[in-house]
Amino acid sequence: MLxxxxxxxxxxxPILFGMxxxxxxxxxxxxxxxxxxxxxxxxxxxxxxxxxTQLGLDKPLIVQYFKFLANIFQGNLxxxxxxxxxxLEIIKExxxxxxxxxxxxxxxxxxxxxPAGIIAAINRNTWKDYLxxxxxxxxxxMPTFWFGLLLLYFFAYKLRLFPISGYGTWKHLVLPAxxxxxxxxxxxxxxxxxxxxxxxxxxYIRTARSKGLARQVIIYQHALKNALIPIITLLGMKIGWVLxxxxxxxxxxxxxGIGRLMINAIFARDYPVVQGAMLVLTTSIILGNMxxxxxxxxxxxxxxxx
Amino acid sequence: xxxxxxxxxxEEETLIPANRIFDLAKRLLKNKGAVLGLFxxxxxxxxxxxxxxxAPYSYQAQSLSKMLRPPGQGHILGTDEFGRDMFSRIxxxxxxxxxxxxxxxxxxxxxxxxxxxxAGYYGGLLDYIIxxxxxxxxxxxxxxxxxxxxxxxxPGLLSVMLAVALxxxxxFARLIRGQFLSLKEQEFVEAARVLGMSDFRIIFRHIIPNxxxxxxxxTTLEVPKAIIVEASLSFLGLGAQPPTPSWGSIMSSGRSYIxxxxxxVIFPGLMVxxxxxxxxxxxxxxxxxxxxxxxx
Numbered sequence: 001m002l003x004x005x006x007x008x009x010x011x012x013x014p015i016l017f018g019m020x021x022x023x024x025x026x027x028x029x030x031x032x033x034x035x036x037x038x039x040x041x042x043x044x045x046x047x048x049x050x051x052x053t054q055l056g057l058d059k060p061l062i063v064q065y066f067k068f069l070a071n072i073f074q075g076n077l078x079x080x081x082x083x084x085x086x087x088l089e090i091i092k093e094x095x096x097x098x099x100x101x102x103x104x105x106x107x108x109x110x111x112x113x114x115p116a117g118i119i120a121a122i123n124r125n126t127w128k129d130y131l132x133x134x135x136x137x138x139x140x141x142m143p144t145f146w147f148g149l150l151l152l153y154f155f156a157y158k159l160r161l162f163p164i165s166g167y168g169t170w171k172h173l174v175l176p177a178x179x180x181x182x183x184x185x186x187x188x189x190x191x192x193x194x195x196x197x198x199x200x201x202x203x204y205i206r207t208a209r210s211k212g213l214a215r216q217v218i219i220y221q222h223a224l225k226n227a228l229i230p231i232i233t234l235l236g237m238k239i240g241w242v243l244x245x246x247x248x249x250x251x252x253x254x255x256x257g258i259g260r261l262m263i264n265a266i267f268a269r270d271y272p273v274v275q276g277a278m279l280v281l282t283t284s285i286i287l288g289n290m291x292x293x294x295x296x297x298x299x300x301x302x303x304x305x306x
Numbered sequence: 307x308x309x310x311x312x313x314x315x316x317e318e319e320t321l322i323p324a325n326r327i328f329d330l331a332k333r334l335l336k337n338k339g340a341v342l343g344l345f346x347x348x349x350x351x352x353x354x355x356x357x358x359x360x361a362p363y364s365y366q367a368q369s370l371s372k373m374l375r376p377p378g379q380g381h382i383l384g385t386d387e388f389g390r391d392m393f394s395r396i397x398x399x400x401x402x403x404x405x406x407x408x409x410x411x412x413x414x415x416x417x418x419x420x421x422x423x424x425a426g427y428y429g430g431l432l433d434y435i436i437x438x439x440x441x442x443x444x445x446x447x448x449x450x451x452x453x454x455x456x457x458x459x460x461p462g463l464l465s466v467m468l469a470v471a472l473x474x475x476x477x478f479a480r481l482i483r484g485q486f487l488s489l490k491e492q493e494f495v496e497a498a499r500v501l502g503m504s505d506f507r508i509i510f511r512h513i514i515p516n517x518x519x520x521x522x523x524x525t526t527l528e529v530p531k532a533i534i535v536e537a538s539l540s541f542l543g544l545g546a547q548p549p550t551p552s553w554g555s556i557m558s559s560g561r562s563y564i565x566x567x568x569x570x571v572i573f574p575g576l577m578v579x580x581x582x583x584x585x586x587x588x589x590x591x592x593x594x595x596x597x598x599x600x601x602x
Contacts, residue, residue, distance in 0.1 A: 014438060014441075014442060015441070015442050015445045015446075018442040018446075019446070022446075022451070022454055023454070025458065026454055026457050026458045029458045030457070030458050030459075030460070031459070031460060137583065137586060137587070137590075138579075138583070140582075140586055141530070141579050141580075141582040141583035141586055142579050142582075143534050143537055143538055143541075143575060143578050143579070143582075144538075145538055145541050145557075146537075146557065146571070146575030146578065146579070149557070149561065149564060149571050149575065150571075150572070150575075152564065153564050153565070153568050153571070153572075157564065157565045240445075240446075240447035240450075241447060243447065243450070244447035244448065244449035244450045245449065247449060247450070247453065247542075248449075248538060248541070248542065251542060252561075262453070263453075263542055263544075266453070266456070266457045266461075266544070267461075267543070271457075274457050278450065278453075278454055278457075281447075281450055282446065282447075282450060285447055285450075286445070289445070
């Protein structure tokens with residue numbers, strides 16, 4: 001198991017480096033001069049040169065990249081051009097907002113998808129199965145941000161059951177979490193169904209059935225345990241999907257999270273904040289994948305005893 | 307001369323026969339989902355091609371006296387905050403969605419085919435490098451990566467198309483590499499090699515035609531993803547800029563008026579959903595028809 005975990009952790013290293021290169025290049029490949037972007041074109045040549053030296057832009061690109069990397073390892077993500085504060089400090093304030101939403105979405109999504117997928121699989125080709133599959137197809141086709149807007153219109157503007165925007169109470173969390181939780185549950189249920197169907201056809205399920213075991217025992221003790229393995233992998237993948245999608249929800253529901261911070265920073269050309277937000281979001285995704293790998297190893301005895 | 311004849315004979319044998327395509331079409335037409343999906347796709351194409359004939363108004367004709375009119379009264383889907391006809395803007399918006407969907411998938415398909423073919427056919431160090439790159443690109447969340455590219459390139463429709471293409475190629479590369487790995491061991495490829503055909507000819511005349519089915523399925527399923535990403539990015543203001551009538555940008559500008567004029571947001575979003583549903587229905591049916599083992 002230890003060997004498996006080390007292998008999985010090592011496999012993430014190139015991805016982490018790839019991510020830092022992309023984030024680093026955001027500033028350097030953007031059209032125009034980075035100093036112009038930061039301070040505007042109306043500065044004296046001396047000030048311009050000073051800022052260039054200060055930012056290390058007079059050094060070769062590779063040197064700049066390694067300096068950027070060294071700064072990241074020291075927890076230094078630079079300073080916001082707009083707010084004049086350290087980027088890490090700004091992001092730290094927003095982490096709880098984004099993560100609370102992300103975790104709630106995952107709970108709703110998996111909480112609904114696992115029972116729905118199982119019901120669809122064990123009632124294959126019945127109305128329950130068709131309902132689940134139709135829901136999945138709709139969920140796959142519906143843009144999350146649009147569903148969020150519909151919920152906002154009906155439940156906040158029309159019925160006034162929930163606040164229109166903001167952050168702080170559980171009521172602020174319901175609509176954005178449902179917007180993505182429900183659409184995502186539909187897609188996840190389809191995958192749970194496939195996974196369950198594959199397991200149900202295995203020989204050991206037939207053996208359990210021929211032994212005369214109760215249907216419930218077969219489903220929950222034999223089939224579900226094995227069907228959960230690919231679902232755990234899915235959970236790891238979903239962390240990225242949810243964090244990527246929460247950007248849109250934070251904009252619609254005016255939640256002061258990392259995603260909204262990043263979008264505002266793109267428009268304000270506050271590149272250090274864009275880089276910092278991107279770095280934190282993508283690192284969280286990679287850490288989430290690692291966590292899924294760990295869970296995978298704990299649940300699957302074939303890996304645990306390897 | 308006989309080698310040339312053998313080559314021609316082999317190429318004729320490896321190409322997909324017309325009766326297989328006919329069989330596939332027959333199977334698809336029996337599937338209600340496929341027919342509905344195809345109907346939606348055809349309608350979308352017709353709407354994009356004949357937009358000037360279908361739309362009753364110009365997509366940018368403003369009329370401040372008709373601001374935010376509800377559906378009806380000469381405007382079947384109402385008007386937006388500048389009094390522009392929503393139906394006309396949505397009809398013209400289908401052009402942007404189709405353009406982004408097909409151009410981006412086309413670019414990512416070319417990148418994916420070239421990289422996947424090189425990795426799968428030649429193997430070794432080249433495969434190791436390309437597979438590593440593909441895995442890295444595959445591991446990134448699509449939305450975030452697209453936003454990163456746009457942060458670099460600056461907002462705009464062209465940036466969105468490039469960003470979506472650059473985030474989608476990894477799926478094609480993985481699929482094509484897998485296909486090449488299994489197909490290059492087949493006897494007909496061995497035969498082509500023995501006949502002295504060039505690698506280029508073997509790849510494009512023999513292997514790719516045999517890998518076409520899963521490539522077509524993936525293409526059909528990637529187009530709706532590209533349409534959703536474009537709509538989402540344009541909604542954030544990162545894609546098509548006003549007055550270009552992209553469905554996402556119509557929703558973006560209409561968002562502030564949602565309380566009094568929900569139609570400005572509801573109809574373009576509904577269009578995205580219907581079109582994406584159409585491609586998904588057709589793609590799913592195509593996959594089932596080409597490989598029934600994948601049905602679950």
